[in-house]
Amino acid sequence: xxxxxALVIDDSRAMRLILGDLLQQLGxxxxxxxxxxxxxxxxxxxxxxxxxxxxDWNMPVMNGLEFIRAVRQKPCYSNMKLLVVxxxxxxxxxxxxxxxxxxxxxxxPFSSEALxxxxxxxxxxxxxRA
Amino acid sequence: xxxxxxxxxLTLCNLLSDQIALSLPPDKVYLAExxxxxxxxxxTHGDINALIEKASTVADxxxxxxxxxxxxxxxxxxxxxxxxxxxxxxxxxxxxxxxxRRDKTLRxxxxxxxxxxxxxxxxxxxDQHFPQLKEWEVTLIASDFSQSALNKAQQGCYGLNEMNRGxxxxxxALYFEQQGLDWQAKPAIRERIxxxxxxxxxxxxxxxxxxxIVLLRNVLLYFSMEDRQRVLARVRKHTANDGYxxxxxxxxxxxxxxxxxxxxxxxxxxxxxx
Ligand SMILES: C[S@@+](CC[C@H](N)C(=O)[O-])C[C@H]1O[C@@H](n2cnc3c(N)ncnc32)[C@H](O)[C@@H]1O
Ligand SMILES: [Mg+2]
Numbered sequence: 001x002x003x004x005x006a007l008v009i010d011d012s013r014a015m016r017l018i019l020g021d022l023l024q025q026l027g028x029x030x031x032x033x034x035x036x037x038x039x040x041x042x043x044x045x046x047x048x049x050x051x052x053x054x055x056d057w058n059m060p061v062m063n064g065l066e067f068i069r070a071v072r073q074k075p076c077y078s079n080m081k082l083l084v085v086x087x088x089x090x091x092x093x094x095x096x097x098x099x100x101x102x103x104x105x106x107x108x109p110f111s112s113e114a115l116x117x118x119x120x121x122x123x124x125x126x127x128x129r130a
Numbered sequence: 131x132x133x134x135x136x137x138x139x140l141t142l143c144n145l146l147s148d149q150i151a152l153s154l155p156p157d158k159v160y161l162a163e164x165x166x167x168x169x170x171x172x173x174t175h176g177d178i179n180a181l182i183e184k185a186s187t188v189a190d191x192x193x194x195x196x197x198x199x200x201x202x203x204x205x206x207x208x209x210x211x212x213x214x215x216x217x218x219x220x221x222x223x224x225x226x227x228x229x230x231r232r233d234k235t236l237r238x239x240x241x242x243x244x245x246x247x248x249x250x251x252x253x254x255x256x257d258q259h260f261p262q263l264k265e266w267e268v269t270l271i272a273s274d275f276s277q278s279a280l281n282k283a284q285q286g287c288y289g290l291n292e293m294n295r296g297x298x299x300x301x302x303a304l305y306f307e308q309q310g311l312d313w314q315a316k317p318a319i320r321e322r323i324x325x326x327x328x329x330x331x332x333x334x335x336x337x338x339x340x341x342x343i344v345l346l347r348n349v350l351l352y353f354s355m356e357d358r359q360r361v362l363a364r365v366r367k368h369t370a371n372d373g374y375x376x377x378x379x380x381x382x383x384x385x386x387x388x389x390x391x392x393x394x395x396x397x398x399x400x401x402x403x404x
Binding site for chain 1 (some may be wrong): 131149207209217291293294295296299300303306307308
């Protein structure tokens, strides 16, 4: 089984648990951060770059949009796919996220199947299947 | 929950086979029970056997229709199976742009369109990737026997779950607008699809043209062998000789069906008239 790293960024611990679980079922190894700043610290302290980050929108300190902008400025993270996972189902915000460099957008609440479907669309899921 | 007895199940199977060619296997009693519960509550005090009896005997087309629609499997989602986009982008439309460049017409049929995601996916693909088609006469017909599925398709209104399945965020932002908790396809994209009620195993409208592309996906699998062959023979007559037929990703055809694989050696689910 090949595992790939995924980073779950969400200020809700419950959400991090749920997302982490779902990703592990899809064969990912997960790490987590409670806001964008924590996520960046985590990324900078590690040599392996996750192939995927799940990014919440509303978070303290550094929100999802700010995180996406920060990460997309650094070429070393250009292969890291960014999936925005949020209950902010608003066209304006969706466009903002995509323009900032997010790859896809998933609206809460969602099914595990919907997550798998999105990952496949992002060219991710198949290789990592456990 | 009321249980379906053997006699009623047989009646139900016959009714479904007769009305829409759905061949319900003997081990799907639980499925029928789950799907008919609501209707039984509305019409026969929760008694499913009585519901089946009534729907099959009383000269009440409305109830029969409701029952049959409740039993049909409507599962679908946007951009279902990579082959949909691939075949349109890599093969079918590029070839047809060339073949039809004189009369500039393109006719596409989403037969058994369910709640419309397939047809909207096609409309979005054409819009995004083939701007030159704006000067063409593009006909996109989406049909199903189920009026309730068609109503929804025509509205183009989808909930979160449906929007999360298969639709790229970019398309959501481009082609849909929010309606409360739901999302609705914008008029510009809805207007490109014409929705029609067509039962594949009954008469087809005389006005139904010959198509360049027929999508007959994830519906034949519910039919008996004979019904499959019969429908395919009719579909063949409505497919241009240089047109295409696309099935569901797990479906394939026997040699006798009048179609051959569009990509040699690749036996499903993408075909051309033989
Ligand atoms: C599983 S859905 C497939 C939808 C879509 N083509 C796809 O592949 O996602 C099957 C659809 O076939 C329709 N159907 C079943 N029997 C039919 C018949 N005899 N004539 C027309 N439509 C039929 C059902 O109502 C249902 O919407
Ligand atoms: Mg949050």
